[in-house]
Amino acid sequence: MQSLEEIYRQHVHRVYNIALNHLRNVEDAEEVVQDVFLAVHEKGMQFEGKSSLGTWIYRIAVNRSLDKLKLRGAQKRGWGVLQYFDVFTQWVPQQDTEFNHPGVALEYKEELKQWFGWIDCLPEKQRTALILVRMEGLEISEAAQILGTTEKAVESLLGRARKNLVKFSQKSEGK
């Protein structure tokens, strides 16, 4: 049986990049990495071996990243309401929505900021399929296992994501 350190060394790179591409924030992505390997340590006994260990870990990474995104959205909405009241604005912390992706070179920063903005508008599954297949370079079959769906469904998700991105780009060009 592998030790946690071995599992960590084997999978951390992909877990971190999955989280980073979902969240575009170093601190949040590192938090997700910590949460994922804490869960691996705690729930290691629950791993049934139906899928590969990597698939199981990446599924946790995707779920934790999506949870964090939802939490971020909820916090944004919550603080947004509070900001209507002048009294609270003094102590309301500013949400860190800054685009902070260390994998994006400076010359592409503006272009990719816009592109990631479109990705944020995609439905959850389309976004995750795109990140797993096109950004992480996973096989469609592996992405299907992570998403808990079929290969055909992943291909369809990617097709719809492509159409939506084209639509978003046309809209932004039309402005």
Place this chain on the structure above:
Amino acid sequence: MKKKQDFDPFAPANRVNRVEVSPFVFSRVVSKIESKREEKSYREELGWKGAMLGSGAKSVGWSLNVTWIFAALVVVFLEVMVIRGALQGPSTGDIASAELMGDFLNQTEQLYDHEN
């Protein structure tokens, strides 16, 4: 302006480089695991102490309950005795002896009157 067919909406994905995670993250994972383990053992210890205290409290509560039940039974028993005593009239034997005593007193009185 780009033609629609030239535009690959997934192309920007190729411009996102893969990133190495900070080497300190694993030590943070380990420290989190350690702190959780400590917290768990502390909770278990507290739980054990709590269980001990709880069982003590339970036995005290149990003896208190027995005392109250016993006291209530005694009160009920006494009340039943009192009520029974109040409801019960004098027995026929008592009445007969009282009548005899009355007769004796009357006769003694009459004898006294007669002699004087």
